[in-house]
Amino acid sequence: MSAKVDTSLPLEYQTEQDRMNILGFWVFLGAEIVLFATLFGVYGVLYERFAGGPTHQDIFVIKDVMIQTILLLTSSFTMGIAIFEMRRHNLKGLITWLVITLALGAGFLFMEINEFIHYAHEGATMQTSAFLSSLFVLLGTHGAHVTLGIGWATMVIIQLVKRGLTPTTARKTFIIGLYWHFLDVVWIFIFTFVYLKGLVA
Amino acid sequence: MGIKWDEFFITGDPLILGSQIAILLTMIGAVAGITYLKKWNYLWTEWLTTVDHKKIGIMYIISAVLMFFRGGMDGLLMKAQTARPEMEFLNSQHYNEIFTTHGVIMILFMAMPFLIGLMNVVIPLQIGARDVAFPQLNALSFWLFFSGAMLFNISFVIGGSPDAGWTSYFPLAGKEFSPGIGNNFYAVALQIAGIGTLMTGINFIVTILKMRTKGMTLMKMPMFTWTTFVTSILIVAAFPIFTVALALMTFDRLYGTHFFTVSGGGMDMLWANLFWLWGHPEVYIVALPAFGIFSEVIATFSRKSLFGYKSMVFSILGIALLSMVVWVHHFYTMGSGPAVNSFFSITTMAIAIPTGVKMFNWLFTMRKGRIKITSAMLWALAFVPCFVIGGVTGVMLAMGAADYQYHNTLFLVAHFHYVLIPGVVFAVFAGLYYWWPKMFGFMLNERLGKWHFWLFVIGFNVTFMPMFFLGLNGAVRRAYTYSAESGFAPLFMLSAIGSIVLAAGFAVFCYNIYWSIRYADRNISSDPWDARTLEWSTASPVQFYNFAKLPEVKSLDPFWHMKKKNEGLTLYDSEIEEIHMPSNSWLPIYMGVIFGIAGFLLVFEWHIGSAVAAIGIFAGLIIRSFDYNEGFHVKKDEIHRIENAWRKTEGEVHDHVS
Numbered sequence: 001m002s003a004k005v006d007t008s009l010p011l012e013y014q015t016e017q018d019r020m021n022i023l024g025f026w027v028f029l030g031a032e033i034v035l036f037a038t039l040f041g042v043y044g045v046l047y048e049r050f051a052g053g054p055t056h057q058d059i060f061v062i063k064d065v066m067i068q069t070i071l072l073l074t075s076s077f078t079m080g081i082a083i084f085e086m087r088r089h090n091l092k093g094l095i096t097w098l099v100i101t102l103a104l105g106a107g108f109l110f111m112e113i114n115e116f117i118h119y120a121h122e123g124a125t126m127q128t129s130a131f132l133s134s135l136f137v138l139l140g141t142h143g144a145h146v147t148l149g150i151g152w153a154t155m156v157i158i159q160l161v162k163r164g165l166t167p168t169t170a171r172k173t174f175i176i177g178l179y180w181h182f183l184d185v186v187w188i189f190i191f192t193f194v195y196l197k198g199l200v201a
Numbered sequence: 202m203g204i205k206w207d208e209f210f211i212t213g214d215p216l217i218l219g220s221q222i223a224i225l226l227t228m229i230g231a232v233a234g235i236t237y238l239k240k241w242n243y244l245w246t247e248w249l250t251t252v253d254h255k256k257i258g259i260m261y262i263i264s265a266v267l268m269f270f271r272g273g274m275d276g277l278l279m280k281a282q283t284a285r286p287e288m289e290f291l292n293s294q295h296y297n298e299i300f301t302t303h304g305v306i307m308i309l310f311m312a313m314p315f316l317i318g319l320m321n322v323v324i325p326l327q328i329g330a331r332d333v334a335f336p337q338l339n340a341l342s343f344w345l346f347f348s349g350a351m352l353f354n355i356s357f358v359i360g361g362s363p364d365a366g367w368t369s370y371f372p373l374a375g376k377e378f379s380p381g382i383g384n385n386f387y388a389v390a391l392q393i394a395g396i397g398t399l400m401t402g403i404n405f406i407v408t409i410l411k412m413r414t415k416g417m418t419l420m421k422m423p424m425f426t427w428t429t430f431v432t433s434i435l436i437v438a439a440f441p442i443f444t445v446a447l448a449l450m451t452f453d454r455l456y457g458t459h460f461f462t463v464s465g466g467g468m469d470m471l472w473a474n475l476f477w478l479w480g481h482p483e484v485y486i487v488a489l490p491a492f493g494i495f496s497e498v499i500a501t502f503s504r505k506s507l508f509g510y511k512s513m514v515f516s517i518l519g520i521a522l523l524s525m526v527v528w529v530h531h532f533y534t535m536g537s538g539p540a541v542n543s544f545f546s547i548t549t550m551a552i553a554i555p556t557g558v559k560m561f562n563w564l565f566t567m568r569k570g571r572i573k574i575t576s577a578m579l580w581a582l583a584f585v586p587c588f589v590i591g592g593v594t595g596v597m598l599a600m601g602a603a604d605y606q607y608h609n610t611l612f613l614v615a616h617f618h619y620v621l622i623p624g625v626v627f628a629v630f631a632g633l634y635y636w637w638p639k640m641f642g643f644m645l646n647e648r649l650g651k652w653h654f655w656l657f658v659i660g661f662n663v664t665f666m667p668m669f670f671l672g673l674n675g676a677v678r679r680a681y682t683y684s685a686e687s688g689f690a691p692l693f694m695l696s697a698i699g700s701i702v703l704a705a706g707f708a709v710f711c712y713n714i715y716w717s718i719r720y721a722d723r724n725i726s727s728d729p730w731d732a733r734t735l736e737w738s739t740a741s742p743v744q745f746y747n748f749a750k751l752p753e754v755k756s757l758d759p760f761w762h763m764k765k766k767n768e769g770l771t772l773y774d775s776e777i778e779e780i781h782m783p784s785n786s787w788l789p790i791y792m793g794v795i796f797g798i799a800g801f802l803l804v805f806e807w808h809i810g811s812a813v814a815a816i817g818i819f820a821g822l823i824i825r826s827f828d829y830n831e832g833f834h835v836k837k838d839e840i841h842r843i844e845n846a847w848r849k850t851e852g853e854v855h856d857h858v859s
Contacts, residue, residue: 016411020334024407027437031399035441038478042449042460042471049466051459126458130466133458137449151819155826168829 010087011170018171025175029182036186039141040193043134047198051129056198059124061115065195068111069187072146075104076184083177091165094173098157101180105150112143135194142190145183152176211358214295221358250785252336254321255743257343259640261318262633264347266711268310271354273707275303277700280664284697286685296681297364298383302357304367305387308487309394310350312621315629316490317346317401320429322640323632324405326736326743327423329414329752334407336783337825342397342404344793349394352800356386360804363387366679368476369450371461371469376454385804388451393796395440395447402436405429414735416754420514423734423757424500424507427514428493431521432486438525439482446475455806470535477528485524487621489517491628492559495581498631499563501732502578503570506758509562516555516562523552533604542601549599556592560585575730576650580631583658584623591619594669609679612672618665630657630710638729642742643721649713657706663699667692727847733758738770740847746835749844750776772844780835788828792821 005014013019047056078101085093116136119125126136156172163169211217235241248256278299282291291299321339325332333339356362363383365374374384409430413422422430450472452458459465461472500507507513529537529545563585572578594616598607607613630653638644668676671692676683683689728737738760739748749772756762763769799814 020407020411023411024335024403027403027406031403031437031441034438035445038442038445038475042445042475045468045471046460046466049459049468051464051466126452126456128465130459130468133452133460133465133467137452137458137460152826155823159827172826 005167011089011165011167012086012174013171014167018167021171022175022178025178029178032182036141036189039134039138040189043138043194046130046134048201049130051131053129053132054122054124055131056201059119059122060195060198061118062195062199064111064115064118065191068108068115069191071104071108071111072184072187075101075108076181078104079177079180083174086165086170086173089165091160094165095157095160098153098160098173102150102153102157105146105180109143109146109150112139112146138194139190142183142186145186149176149179149183153180209359211361216295217358224358246785249790250340250787252332252340252783252785252789253745254325254333254336254339255640255745257339258318258321258323260343261314261321261346264350265311265315265318265629268306268314268350268354269707272303272306272311273704275299275306277704279303280697280700282681283683283693285694286683286687286690288682291681293681294364297366297679298357298362300679301363301366301369301387302353305353305363305391306350308367308483308621309391310346310353312487312625312629313398314346314350316432316487316625317342317398319494319629319632319636320401320405320425320490323636323736324408324426324429325412326639326739326747327426327734328409328412328417329735329748329754330408330412331747331751331780332783333404334412335404337786337789338400339404340786340789341792342400344789345397345400345796346394348793348797348800349390349392349397352393352797352804353386353390355801356383356390360386368473368480370476371450371453371467371472372463374450374472375462376457377462382804382806385451385454385806388447388454389800389804392444392447392451393800395443398436399440399444402433402440405433406437409433414751414754417759420511421754421757421759423493424496424510424513425490425493425734428489428491428496428517431517432489435482435486435489435521435524439479439486442475443479443483446472446479449475451803455803470532473532473535474528477531478525481528481531482521482524484620485520488624489520491625492517494628494632494635495563495584496566497734498577498581498635499566500758501635501730502573502575502581503567504573504731505566505570506733507562508565508568509558510757512558513562516558519555520552523548523555527552530599530601530604533601534608539601546599546601550596553592553596560589575634576645576647576654577631577635577730579651579654580627580634583654584627584631587619587623587627587658587662591616591621591623595620607672609677610672611668611676611678614678615665615668615672618661618668622661622665627658630654635730636736637717638725639736639741639743642725643717643723644725644729645717646713646721649709649716653706653709653713655706656702656709660699660701660703660706664696664703665699667696667699671696728760728764733761735760738763740843744843744847746780746782746840749780749840750778772848774841777837777840777844779837780840781832782835783832784830786828786830788821788825792818795821 004016007014012022078097082094082097082101085097116139119132119136124132126133153176156169156176159172160169210221235244248260251257278291279296282288282296321333361381361383363369363374363379363386364381365379365384365387369384369387372378374387409422409426449458449460453460453462453467459467461467461469463469496507496513527545527549529535529541530549533542533545563581574582594612598604598613598616634645634650671689672678674689676687676689676693683693725741727739727741729741730737735752735754736743738752752759752763752769795814795817799811799818802808802811802814
């Protein structure tokens with residue numbers, strides 16, 4: 001509860017409450033890991049149950065997936081630069097790089113929605129088979145996280161514009177940064193265990 | 202997906218019609234009563250918008266007692282139905298609904314909130330903190346739990362109760378075999394309550410890691426704090442699995458996916474695996490804090506330090522670890538083969554080792570102690586033999602090969618009631634009698650407490666002991682009736698009589714609360730039990746900022762040593778500083794309401810309405826994001842006044858133990 005400020009630390013770590021928020025978010029990310037691990041587990045169990053419907057090779061378009069991957073990985077990199085600018089107390093740089101990050105995230109999301117539409121045109125919907133149910137829910141959960149992240153980061157950017165860099169806004173930015181990197185890590189697993197594995201199956 | 206208004210209210214059953222009328226009258230009565238007494242403002246500012254961990258804890262406990270009543274009623278109805286062969290009191294559908302809601306309510310809406318309530322009240326006090334790490338999140342946790350609980354409870358008057366068992370196994374729980382909306386209530390209500398529980402887990406992990414007072418290292422934490430910490434880790438590790446399982450159930454039921462269905466390549470046993478991957482840790486999520494409560498109560502009333510503190514800590518960690526690798530023992534009959542079943546048999550039996558260590562530690566704590574037989578201590582004493590019966594029958598069930606004989610019989614039902622009632626219910630009663638004066642500043646009546654204890658414990662044994670023998674004789678669980686030729690009738694009757702005694706015990710408990718609120722002595726010490734941990738070093742009921750100055754800890758049982766050495770107990774004027782506290786907020790209760798509305802609409806598969814309500818959820822999140830309320834500071838004068846008020850009267854009060 002104490003409002004003591006330790007100015008020797010980076011902005012986001014300066015008050016006890018901010019330190020607790022960051023630790024709490026790490027614990028939350030632990031829960032998110034369990035959540036995605038369960039979804040991967042479900043996919044791992046059901047991924048060859050096509051029920052006569054389309055298989056991985058029938059629907060995956062590796063070129064589009066590569067573009068999605070590059071967009072999201074780059075956005076994680078730009079998010080890293082944003083936090084770097086925050087540590088340098090460069091508000092303008094921070095906001096610029098955050099906006100670039102979100103633009104890349106939106107690009108990823110656009111590609112993913114197109115991918116889903118493409119699947120539906122191929123007759124591959126969530127209701128077709130257990131494989132597709134688990135595929136759509138795994139990808140959809142990740143996509144929903146990205147969507148939420150974009151909305152959330154927009155709120156943080158507005159606060160940065162309104163209030164500038166304070167311990168509180170810095171902490172909020174730092175936490176959305178953690179979240180964004182986490183989504184990137186999840187995507188690496190999706191790319192490997194869903195797309196690549198599906199194409200070599 | 203059209204709205205079937207004619208199926209909205211459940212009609213045609215006199216029992217349910219009676220309940221509907223009773224609910225309506227109670228609601229009118231409550232609203233009228235609050236309006237007449239002009240208590241709306243008080244209710245809103247002091248309780249509904251509070252972020253104070255003690256008040257949130259009390260609200261959890263009140264909800265839990267209400268849910269205990271509801272779940273207990275379900276239990277009594279089942280016992281009435283099976284009291285004699287071929288009874289026609291409940292039909293099979295109604296019986297299915299009742300055993301389903303009994304299980305869900307007792308585990309998720311009684312045991313969990315009761316323990317989380319006690320954790321909320323006690324943990325910040327035990328570690329010498331002024332609140333939890335995230336007070337507003339804590340309130341949100343409560344309101345999400347409450348919202349989920351209410352949503353689940355209205356199912357029996359609106360729309361229909363879930364009827365596929367508390368485990369809701371597929372394919373039975375799927376749309377194909379349970380086309381009604383009952384199981385939607387299960388999927389959605391538990392999801393909402395589960396989010397709240399996950400947030401509680403995160404909150405307590407951070408609170409215990411970061412907010413311990415000066416000098417309290419991890420190995421100087423009270424045992425209840427330790428068990429809460431490990432339970433919180435288990436919550437974070439296990440609840441997301443349930444979140445996913447319930448979400449997939451919702452998709453299967455509402456949107457026609459094929460995760461657990463028989464057609465389309467789904468796999469029904471995947472549900473069983475996911476459910477128990479959460480469900481078994483869940484058993485320890487409720488058992489571990491209960492063990493912590495017993496540790497506090499036994500140490501206090503044996504007037505000794507807890508025996509084998511370190512081995513206790515390692516046992517808790519061992520139990521937590523093992524709890525994650527035993528889930529298949531719930532369905533040995535799935536046919537995973539001897540290798541898998543053997544593995545899970547061994548891990549299951551291994552749990553008996555750390556649990557046994559704890560048992561002996563409790564017994565050795567009592568050895569050569571100056572034992573005080575209070576109501577709280579009686580519960581702890583009765584826990585030992587009763588829980589051992591539950592544990593030993595658990596080892597019997599753990600043997601994969603033998604389990605084929607016990608599976609799905611009343612033997613199993615008796616076993617888990619022998620684990621959960623002594624292990625959790627006895628514990629929350631012990632905890633409630635023990636911490637009641639800390640919460641309210643007066644004690645529960647000890648004489649009525651003993652009536653409560655003896656009726657409840659005798660009733661419990663008479664109810665569930667016969668079920669072991671019924672199960673061994675082949676009586677299956679979840680069957681609404683049996684034939685006269687089976688020869689089960691006498692034991693079923695005995696069990697039904699036991700349940701009435703059990704209910705009488707609960708009634709005495711409720712009467713005790715009423716009696717104590719009206720007549721109990723208000724002039725008591727802030728440390729009536731001569732206890733050992735920090736929560737007893739401050740006022741009863743605890744002032745809203747908990748501690749005027751944060752205590753300093755040098756050893757285990759810090760308050761005991763402070764009393765012995767008479768240090769750190771007096772408060773000097775120079776030590777008083779302004780205290781920063783968080784402000785109340787309307788957002789948590791708003792989120793609870795809006796989640797409830799969105800969930801309700803989703804249960805009825807009114808997707809557009811549900812989506813509109815979900816906008817309200819996002820609105821709440823955005824408002825929270827822009828909320829820069831920094832809380833307020835308590836002025837020195839006010840602290841002075843509050844501290845003087847309780848410190849001056851100490852010494853003229855009635856001591857109860859020493």
